[in-house]
Amino acid sequence: MTGNLRERVVPLQITKDLSIMDVLRAYPQVRPVFIRHGMGCLECMGAMDETIASGARMHGLDLDQLLKDLNEAIKNRDQE
Known part of the structure; x- marks a missing residue:
């Protein structure tokens, strides 16, 4: 198994x-x-x-899309 126990049990997520x-x-x-x-x-x-959240609000961004894109970037970190 790769990764530490916490990463296997609790997926990493940017909130x-x-x-x-x-x-x-x-x-x-x-x-x-x-x-x-x-x-x-x-x-x-x-x-x-x-x-x-406050950065997205100040820049008029879609918070959900930003979070989706950020989490996709860290999800793919081991696949590069």
């Missing part, structure tokens, strides 16, 4: 309440997803504490 910066630190491969959705200012002071 709306996580900070943008924490997600970028944990999963650098999601940077292009944020950029594709128009969230290019990922190093600005606001992104440090801003949640994905």
Whole structure:
């Protein structure tokens, strides 16, 4: 079996309440997803504490689609 026990029992998932910066630190491969959705200012002071939900709201984005795309990016990390 590959991966640690937690990953096998509880699938990894990016949620709306996580900070943008924490997600970028944990999963650098999601940077292009944020950029594709128009969230290019990922190093600005606001992104440090801003949640994905508040960032999506501020940029007028579809939160569900953003989360879907982010989770797809981390899901495929082992398949690359």
